Amino acid sequence: MIRAVLAAAWLIGAAGAAGAAPLTLRCGLTEAPPGGAIAGPLQLTLDPDRGTARVADPLTRFYAGGPVTAELRRDGTGWRLSWRLSGVQRAGQAPQTLVYSAHLQGGALKISVHSQHAGAALRARGQCWPQGRP
Secondary structure (H helix, E strand, C coil): CHHHHHHHHHHHHHHHCCCCCCEEEEEEEEECCCCCCCCCCEEEEEECCCCEEEEECHHHHHHCCCCEEEEEEECCCCEEEEEEEEEECCCCCCCEEEEEEEEEECCEEEEEEECCCCCCCEEEEEEEEECCCC
16 A cells, blocks of 8 residues: 555656656556457656657557557646547448547546447546556
8 A cells, every 4th residue: 555655656746847757657457448449558658848648559559550649737636638539440330539538646547538429438447657667
C-alpha cells in the first residue's frame, strides 16, 4: 500500500513539474470491454508544458500508423486526456471516429470511448507505471 501511494505521488509530481521532460508511461488494462474499442497495452507520453500527450496502442498503430496526439490537462486529482481515432471500421459498418477520454490518477487509469454505433460509452480500467520499470 505504501509503495502504491509513493508511486502515485511520484507520478503526479514528476509529470507536473514545470520544465520537466515528457514522462512516458506503460499502461496495462485490467478491465476492458469486448469488441476491441479499447485495447492494451497503452503507452502514454505526457508533456504538461505543451498540454499534450501521445497515445499509442494496438488501434492507433493499425488505424493511424502510430501514436496520436491527445489534449492533456491537469485536474484536482490527476490528469485528463482526450483524443480521437478516425477511420475505425468494424465488419458491416461504415468507418467511424472514436472519441476517447481518460483520467490518470496516480497509477490508476480509467478510459471511456464513445462511438456513433454504440449507445453507451465503453469503459476500461488499468494501471500505469513509468517506462522502463519491469
